[in-house]
Amino acid sequence: MDKKTRTGLLRQLYKIRFFEEKAIDLFCEGKIEGDLHPYIGEEAIAAGACAVLKKDDYVLSTHRGHGHCISKGEDPRYMFAEILGRETGSCKGRGGSMHICNRELGILGANGIIGGGLTISIGAAISSVYRKTDQVTLCFFGDGGANQGVFHESLNMAALWKLPVIFICENNQIAATTPVSEVIPTPTIGQRGKCYGIYGNTIDGNDVEAVYNEVKKRVAEARKGNGASLIECVTFRQKPHCMDMVESRQWTKEELKEVDQADPVVLYEAKLISEGVISRGEAERMRKEIKDMIEEAAEFGLNSSFPDAAAVGDYVYAQ
Amino acid sequence: MREIEYIKAVTEALDEEMARDRDIFLIGEDIGQYGGVFGATKGLYRKYGPERVKQTPISESAIIGAAMGAAITGLRPVAEIMYFDFITLAVDQLVNQAAKIYYMSGGQINVPMVVRTQYATGTTEAAQHSQNLETWFAHVPGLKVVMPYTAADAKGLLKSAIRDNNPVLFIENRVLYYKKFEIPDKVGPIEIGKADIKREGKDITLVSAGMMVERALEAAGELAPGIDIEVIDLRTIYPIDMELISDSVKKTGKVLVVHEAVARFGWGAELVRNIVEQLFDYLDFPPKVLGNIGVPIPYSVPLEKAAVPQKQDIIDEINRMIKL
Numbered sequence: 001m002d003k004k005t006r007t008g009l010l011r012q013l014y015k016i017r018f019f020e021e022k023a024i025d026l027f028c029e030g031k032i033e034g035d036l037h038p039y040i041g042e043e044a045i046a047a048g049a050c051a052v053l054k055k056d057d058y059v060l061s062t063h064r065g066h067g068h069c070i071s072k073g074e075d076p077r078y079m080f081a082e083i084l085g086r087e088t089g090s091c092k093g094r095g096g097s098m099h100i101c102n103r104e105l106g107i108l109g110a111n112g113i114i115g116g117g118l119t120i121s122i123g124a125a126i127s128s129v130y131r132k133t134d135q136v137t138l139c140f141f142g143d144g145g146a147n148q149g150v151f152h153e154s155l156n157m158a159a160l161w162k163l164p165v166i167f168i169c170e171n172n173q174i175a176a177t178t179p180v181s182e183v184i185p186t187p188t189i190g191q192r193g194k195c196y197g198i199y200g201n202t203i204d205g206n207d208v209e210a211v212y213n214e215v216k217k218r219v220a221e222a223r224k225g226n227g228a229s230l231i232e233c234v235t236f237r238q239k240p241h242c243m244d245m246v247e248s249r250q251w252t253k254e255e256l257k258e259v260d261q262a263d264p265v266v267l268y269e270a271k272l273i274s275e276g277v278i279s280r281g282e283a284e285r286m287r288k289e290i291k292d293m294i295e296e297a298a299e300f301g302l303n304s305s306f307p308d309a310a311a312v313g314d315y316v317y318a319q
Numbered sequence: 320m321r322e323i324e325y326i327k328a329v330t331e332a333l334d335e336e337m338a339r340d341r342d343i344f345l346i347g348e349d350i351g352q353y354g355g356v357f358g359a360t361k362g363l364y365r366k367y368g369p370e371r372v373k374q375t376p377i378s379e380s381a382i383i384g385a386a387m388g389a390a391i392t393g394l395r396p397v398a399e400i401m402y403f404d405f406i407t408l409a410v411d412q413l414v415n416q417a418a419k420i421y422y423m424s425g426g427q428i429n430v431p432m433v434v435r436t437q438y439a440t441g442t443t444e445a446a447q448h449s450q451n452l453e454t455w456f457a458h459v460p461g462l463k464v465v466m467p468y469t470a471a472d473a474k475g476l477l478k479s480a481i482r483d484n485n486p487v488l489f490i491e492n493r494v495l496y497y498k499k500f501e502i503p504d505k506v507g508p509i510e511i512g513k514a515d516i517k518r519e520g521k522d523i524t525l526v527s528a529g530m531m532v533e534r535a536l537e538a539a540g541e542l543a544p545g546i547d548i549e550v551i552d553l554r555t556i557y558p559i560d561m562e563l564i565s566d567s568v569k570k571t572g573k574v575l576v577v578h579e580a581v582a583r584f585g586w587g588a589e590l591v592r593n594i595v596e597q598l599f600d601y602l603d604f605p606p607k608v609l610g611n612i613g614v615p616i617p618y619s620v621p622l623e624k625a626a627v628p629q630k631q632d633i634i635d636e637i638n639r640m641i642k643l
Binding site (some may be wrong): 058061089090091092093094095099101102103108109111112113116118119120121122123124125126128130131149150153154156157160314315316317318319 | 383384385389414415425428460463643
């Protein structure tokens with residue numbers, strides 16, 4: 001992998017991490033009315049997967065979607081403005097954190113329903129095949145979403161019609177407060193792909209290059225018309241399900257250590273430094289630059305005005 | 320003018336629209352070579368092929384979700400839900416996703432899709448195959464709900480539904496499917512949200528939609544000339560054509576709404592709410608709603624008849640109202 005791609009991945013990891021940390025700060029300062037579902041710990045999946053995509057490829061995201069939106073190119077200024085409910089937000093303040101989308105960038109939306117993107121992704125894939133383009137669709141969902149009935153319907157249909165959709169299961173091993181071991185009776189989720197007749201695999205979701213390489217292979221297959229894939233990426237959710245909830249997990253010291261040592265941002269920075277791709281100084285400068293950019297983006301949001309209440313009835317029906 | 324079956328008018332609308340616009344495709348169960356369990360898509364698979372007439376597994380959530388996904392990425396799908404009752408399996412896709420994304424996206428992403436379905440009471444198919452759920456969806460901001468009675472209305476309104484840039488629920492009736500109607504040689508799009516006076520009258524306003532328009536017309540025919548009933552075919556459940564309703568109520572001062580949907584919390588109740596709020600001074604006496612009395616549609620024929628308003632129920636109610 002060339003230096004440009006690798007440093008690009010590291011930048012994306014920082015971007016997501018610092019965005020989420022800033023969003024959490026704003027929340028704790030009482031500046032965000034809504035809730036947040038922090039992606040901290042899972043960044044390698046969004047960063048690695050979306051780096052493979054072109055601008056006109058489609059992404060279906062989740063309620064924990066800031067990482068996907070950032071990785072697909074949405075401007076952090078508009079994202080902060082959106083979660084702050086401002087008129088300058090990605091969705092003019094109408095959608096909030098869980099519904100950020102950008103049609104031009106192919107971000108068909110974060111989604112407040114667990115598994116909500118699964119059936120929509122089938123349609124986006126049908127559409128690209130119908131219009132004879134080589135666009136692919138990435139559909140993100142979690143270990144929780146993998147048990148929704150629509151998972152079954154969607155994988156079945158994708159397999160049947162060899163649709164260019166990559167189903168990415170972000171197994172962060174917990175759904176709200178319910179551990180994955182209590183709801184998935186098989187060793188992996190990736191093995192479900194085989195049952196539908198599509199490619200299925202389980203990889204380390206904390207290794208951004210592993211995610212990148214796996215998704216790149218499967219996207220290439222999809223563009224060639226070789227159909228759908230299921231990629232389970234195993235990771236950790238470092239924060240509680242959402243900022244309104246207390247942490248349900250009672251981490252032991254060993255478990256906490258395991259989570260720390262799996263931190264995708266820390267791991268990748270260390271890797272690039274140790275392999276001489278960047279120096280410690282360069283990494284620090286990169287971090288500072290991105291942190292500053294995030295600060296500015298948050299300021300943009302905080303300084304933006306709220307929508308006019310008189311416009312509350314806009315956007316119910318299109319002309 | 321010519322005579323065709325209501326269902327043929329649906330097929331013609333689909334065919335003419337698909338010929339006109341390559342972005343339109345169909346998706347649903349058994350709609351392929353068989354032409355749909357009732358025959359609504361007959362001949363279309365042969366003409367347009369599997370690419371544009373997509374026959375699916377039994378997966379209502381995926382059918383509607385896929386229609387939405389295609390609609391937000393440049394196409395204009397027409398999905399079929401075989402029985403109105405089965406829409407329950409796709410309510411998240413229709414209500415949480417398709418209806419709301421235009422708003423939630425701040426106007427970036429609209430959903431030009433149609434969901435065609437059919438209902439009826441009176442076919443002895445019992446509770447899970449005989450429901451009128453249009454009120455549920457008329458209640459959802461972001462959706463439009465259309466329920467035509469005549470074949471010409473079905474053809475024209477389906478064309479409009481397909482050309483509409485919002486999710487439209489298009490509700491046909493399987494008893495009406497094989498009924499012959501007079502239809503103009505050419506039928507263009509009919510505006511969604513415009514009701515139609517099917518029979519002019521001056522004594523009482525009788526509002527209905529779908530199959531019930533037929534019973535309303537029959538009742539009006541029997542009560543004439545003694546009572547002169549104006550029968551309004553709502554045609555679109557949402558948006559309601561209050562302008563036309565208004566003109567009629569101002570003329571008659573008396574309103575009866577009749578539908579097959581359950582009376583309580585039905586769209587008739589919403590219509591009456593609007594009438595009472597906006598036309599109170601014009602009313603001679605309280606408006607009334609007749610609907611399903613509040614039972615799951617029974618299987619046994621006499622029970623099924625007793626559950627929803629029949630022609631005689633309408634006649635009896637009008638006679639009661641006129642005496643007031």
